[in-house]
Amino acid sequence: MNEQNHLELTGVSIDFPTDNGPFRALQDVNLKIGKGEFVTLIGHSGCGKSTVLNIVAGLHQATAGGVLLNGREVREPGPERAVVFQNHSLLPWLTAYENVELAVKQVFRGKKSRSEMRQWIEHNLELVHMTHALDKRPDEISGGMKQRVGIARALAMQPEVLLMDEPFGALDALTRAHLQDSLMEIHACLGNTVIMITHDVDEAVLLSDRIVMMSNGPAATVGQILHIELDRPRERLALADEPRYNHYRSEVLKFLYERQRRPVDDSAPANRASAEDDVKPKRFARLRIVGG
Amino acid sequence: MRKGFWKQYQTFQSRRLDALLHALAGVNTSGPVGKLVHSLAVPMVALGIFLMLWSVGAANVTTSLGALPGPVQVWTQGIALYDEHLAERDKERAFIERQEQRNAETLANDPGAEVKLRPYTGKPTFFDQILTSLGTVMVGFLLASLIAIPVGIVCGMSSTLYKALNPLIQTFKPVSPLAWLPIVTMVVSAVYISDDPMFAKSFLTSAITVTLCCLWPTIINTTVGVSSVDKDLINVSRVLRLNWFTKTMKIVLPSSIPMMFTGLRLSLGIGWMVLIAAEMLAQNPGLGKFVWDEFQNGSSDSLARIMVAVLVIGMLGFLLDRSMLMLQRRVSWDKSLVLR
Numbered sequence: 001m002n003e004q005n006h007l008e009l010t011g012v013s014i015d016f017p018t019d020n021g022p023f024r025a026l027q028d029v030n031l032k033i034g035k036g037e038f039v040t041l042i043g044h045s046g047c048g049k050s051t052v053l054n055i056v057a058g059l060h061q062a063t064a065g066g067v068l069l070n071g072r073e074v075r076e077p078g079p080e081r082a083v084v085f086q087n088h089s090l091l092p093w094l095t096a097y098e099n100v101e102l103a104v105k106q107v108f109r110g111k112k113s114r115s116e117m118r119q120w121i122e123h124n125l126e127l128v129h130m131t132h133a134l135d136k137r138p139d140e141i142s143g144g145m146k147q148r149v150g151i152a153r154a155l156a157m158q159p160e161v162l163l164m165d166e167p168f169g170a171l172d173a174l175t176r177a178h179l180q181d182s183l184m185e186i187h188a189c190l191g192n193t194v195i196m197i198t199h200d201v202d203e204a205v206l207l208s209d210r211i212v213m214m215s216n217g218p219a220a221t222v223g224q225i226l227h228i229e230l231d232r233p234r235e236r237l238a239l240a241d242e243p244r245y246n247h248y249r250s251e252v253l254k255f256l257y258e259r260q261r262r263p264v265d266d267s268a269p270a271n272r273a274s275a276e277d278d279v280k281p282k283r284f285a286r287l288r289i290v291g292g
Numbered sequence: 293m294r295k296g297f298w299k300q301y302q303t304f305q306s307r308r309l310d311a312l313l314h315a316l317a318g319v320n321t322s323g324p325v326g327k328l329v330h331s332l333a334v335p336m337v338a339l340g341i342f343l344m345l346w347s348v349g350a351a352n353v354t355t356s357l358g359a360l361p362g363p364v365q366v367w368t369q370g371i372a373l374y375d376e377h378l379a380e381r382d383k384e385r386a387f388i389e390r391q392e393q394r395n396a397e398t399l400a401n402d403p404g405a406e407v408k409l410r411p412y413t414g415k416p417t418f419f420d421q422i423l424t425s426l427g428t429v430m431v432g433f434l435l436a437s438l439i440a441i442p443v444g445i446v447c448g449m450s451s452t453l454y455k456a457l458n459p460l461i462q463t464f465k466p467v468s469p470l471a472w473l474p475i476v477t478m479v480v481s482a483v484y485i486s487d488d489p490m491f492a493k494s495f496l497t498s499a500i501t502v503t504l505c506c507l508w509p510t511i512i513n514t515t516v517g518v519s520s521v522d523k524d525l526i527n528v529s530r531v532l533r534l535n536w537f538t539k540t541m542k543i544v545l546p547s548s549i550p551m552m553f554t555g556l557r558l559s560l561g562i563g564w565m566v567l568i569a570a571e572m573l574a575q576n577p578g579l580g581k582f583v584w585d586e587f588q589n590g591s592s593d594s595l596a597r598i599m600v601a602v603l604v605i606g607m608l609g610f611l612l613d614r615s616m617l618m619l620q621r622r623v624s625w626d627k628s629l630v631l632r
Contacts, residue, residue: 057531058530059527059530059531076530076533077527077530077531077533078531078533079531079532079533081531082531083527083528083531085524085527085528087524089522089524089525089527089528091525091528091542091543091546092547092625092626093546093547093625093626094542102532102542103532106532106533106534106538107532137625139626157532
């Protein structure tokens with residue numbers, strides 16, 4: 001398969017209807033993601049990161065442009081693009097095992113036998129180190145554990161693309177670090193393509209192959225793309241003293257806090273960088289303030 | 293600011309009331325024993341005050357049937373109703389025994405003789421009437437639930453259907469049982485024609501009236517419960533491409549169960565209230581008919597007997613609600629939920 005044409009977002013724009021007419025949330029988002037690549041989307045709140053993810057998931061329909069996965073257009077949600085939701089979204093009346101089982105039964109109906117399914121469910125819960133709490137319901141386990149089960153559920157769908165919407169946003173720093181390590185382990189082992197949204201600069205640099213930095217909305221788009229060329233497996237402690245790591249970090253911070261700080265000038269017309277222009281970051285204008 | 297003051301004032305008031313009740317009960321509320329006494333003694337004191345006020349107040353109201361009965365007369369009549377029940381049962385047993393004896397004699401004389409056992413046809417006692425009422429309300433309520441829960445689910449899932457049905461629901465919801473009853477009576481008489489009827493017409497009329505009145509809270513609450521399922525969970529079902537049935541069974545129903553039960557409890561409460569009125573007019577031999585018959589009878593004991601019925605109706609209504617609550621506890625996945 002063509003490395004770059006695994007997942008392709010072309011000219012994706014989306015309007016949301018409001019009382020004052022359509023609101024353009026995304027404008028001309030272009031992005032090509034290779035198989036097995038780990039991409040994070042980073043940007044200020046409300047810049048449309050989640051919308052991009054939801055369009056790839058098929059939960060939202062782009063107004064213009066579209067998404068191709070392996071050359072086929074994405075029109076609706078499906079288990080080959082599994083989503084890990086921000087607030088875990090486990091069914092509270094099912095145990096950890098049953099939550100994963102629901103997904104496995106749906107995806108592998110007729111393809112796996114009962115005992116194979118059982119093994120597969122347990123295997124996925126093992127990947128996220130949750131075998132000790134198979135029969136616990138979500139309200140009986142901690143936030144980090146819930147998120148682990150949510151990841152296990154998504155992995156159990158054997159997705160081509162794993163979409164993660166700020167999966168660790170609601171967790172404390174220590175739990176988050178644990179889960180980041182688990183996620184790197186799983187990614188190294190399974191090689192899924194991952195798109196992850198985050199607010200956390202360290203997390204983005206630590207996990208990603210590429211960081212996609214988004215400009216502020218309305219009409220948000222891809223601002224700059226940063227390749228992270230750090231060797232894997234990555235060690236968070238070793239990286240702390242690594243100059244390249246700190247360079248990447250400061251690049252992202254500069255983008256977020258210098259170039260995308262609000263309020264900004266609204267003089268220049270939109271001259272938006274597309275995914276291909278990511279080698280040299282260039283200045284561009286954004287943000288027409290709504291209603292003056 | 294004003295609101296804060298009002299709140300403070302209210303707490304102050306209720307604290308004073310608490311102190312008063314404690315003083316009346318002579319209780320110290322600290323410690324485990326104190327807590328137990330507190331939870332028992334306070335209601336007892338309140339009950340005592342209520343009985344005292346009732347007793348004094350009732351004696352001062354004179355009706356054409358004499359003074360309004362106080363707690364003592366009502367208690368006496370309660371016992372009397374129980375004795376009547378026992379006496380009636382004794383009569384029934386004697387009646388059956390007599391028949392069996394006669395039949396045995398006939399058979400002894402002529403082994404080929406045909407013998408019959410006639411059922412006892414004495415008048416229903418107060419306790420028979422209670423059972424009739426409970427049976428009628430349960431039939432009406434179950435019928436209503438069987439209709440209301442599916443309707444609520446589809447209304448909650450489809451906003452088009454909701455918009456179509458909502459005006460009808462809102463129109464029929466406030467209709468009094470007394471307005472439904474004549475229509476139901478006529479329809480039952482016209483439609484339910486059978487030589488060997490399984491149910492009495494009065495029973496059907498009362499049950500259907502109950503159904504018509506207790507459909508609505510269940511429909512409305514189920515609709516709200518189903519339509520307010522967490523959007524993320526719906527997204528989970530979309531990502532998994534769950535079909536309609538699995539989505540309903542695995543996601544929609546479990547998450548709307550609390551609202552559904554709120555509706556069912558409201559419905560059962562309304563059904564029980566409606567039933568008494570329906571039985572009065574439909575002459576279904578339940579508690580409503582008992583009250584009506586006593587009212588028409590107009591003896592010096594009648595008012596006291598009616599008050600016994602009032603208390604029994606109240607307590608049974610309370611028990612019905614509690615049993616729904618217990619059912620909800622059993623069905624609900626969230627055992628930590630505080631249900632009251």
